[in-house]
Amino acid sequence: MDPNSICRKTKRLAGKQAELCQTEPEIVSEVVKGAKLGVRECQFQFRFRRWNCTSHNKYFGKVLQQAITSAGVTHTVTQACSMGELLQCGCEATRSRAPPLPTAGPGTDGSKWEWGGCGDDVEFGYEKSKQFMDAKRKKGKSDIRTLIDLHNNEAGRLVVLDNMKRKCKCHGTSGSCQLKTCWQVTPEFRAVGSLLKDRFHIATLIKAHNRNTGQVEHVHPPHRRRANLNELIYFEKSPDFCEREPESDSAGTQGRICNKTSPGMENCESLCCGRGHNILQQTRSERCNCKFHWCCYVVCEECRITEWVSVCK
Structure with a gap:
């Protein structure tokens, strides 16, 4: 998978994807890197399982690969911005940040910190991931598979967005750290993969309404709360992946x-x-x-x- 091969198929791509290929090919390169990162992480997280992420299984694999690929694209594009590899973005703007605030919580040293440095522009990475990964949804299309893909795409992006870390550098005489300059950085992708694997294990089974509205409803008992945006969902149960079954994309063990x-x-x-x-x-x-x-x-x-x-x- 490379950006050239993707963009050569522009006519078959959805509008937003084709637009990216034509106007921002360098971002498509980062999208491809992010997709590869997601697949590698999926294979690491499931290396000891019957299904080990070596094929894009339409049941078991679709749920996790969809989310982790979306997360990988968000992560890679965001880091490319901070590294100065993309003209469209750079460090996260600090002018909208809060003024210097004291550190909080028991055991703090009373030092103060302020936003600065080169923060990761995760909002830009999020938007580009959404633009590319969600583009396959055609206008008016609301079948259950499409809605589940869109939901799991968002869940993957939110794992990156919701787990940004604050990194700081000390200032002051003789390293006294009287003032800290802090910025936001993306989480390690291994941590992102672990979180998505954990969420996969508690994924919510849903089913479509009989009405042709594209809405979904849960089949779990009423006491279980509804899935929120950062949970993974699915609607088809998986085979056991013990035997080779080409029709279900199972390689067997x-x-x-x-x-x-x-x-x-x-x-x-x-x-x-x-x-x-x-x-x-x-x-x-x-x-x-x-x-x-x-x-x-x-x-x-x-x-x-x-x-x-x-x-x-």
Whole structure:
């Protein structure tokens, strides 16, 4: 996936996507990087599960990949702004910030802080993610799949938006930190991925109304509260992903490496779906004995490691 291949298909893209390709191709490059970041993070978070984010499954994977891709685009575009890689944006404007305020809470040192520095312009990243990720919704289209995609897109963006961190630098005589200059930075994307994985586990099952309005209603018991904007939702239950089923985009778990002593999801009994496992010897290569040479490069050897692994039948 690269920006050129996306933009060559401009005629097939929704209006907002085509507009970005024509007027802001450098932002499309960041969109692509963000989408790749989201997929890599999804694969990391689900590396020990039966479905490990290696395919865009229409059931299980659609919910998480939609949210984490939207979050990845928000995160990447925002950071590109702060790094000065985009002409359309830069550091977050500080003139709208509050005046210097005292730090609050028990145990503070009485120092004061004020907004300054180069804050991450997450609002710009949010808007560009929304412009590209939500563009597939055609005017008047309100089917349940589209509405769920839009909801999960927003949930992914909000994880980045709602978890911005304050970073500060001290000023004062002899490092006394009498005054701090602070700015907002995006959260580490690993933390974003972990939050979305947790929200996936408590995702809300919904169903469409019989009325052709595109509205959705919950099928959980009445005592459960309605899903809010930052929760994930779905409307089709997933297969178990144990066997290869091309029609449901399931690759199965045959041949996957498992851990026979782990109590977690990568346990051979769970990952292999009760089929059992074989113990095989495998050899892999990895970099080793790395040395830093002045100046400035690192030279590593390549070591071959032979080990025994458990592989699902």
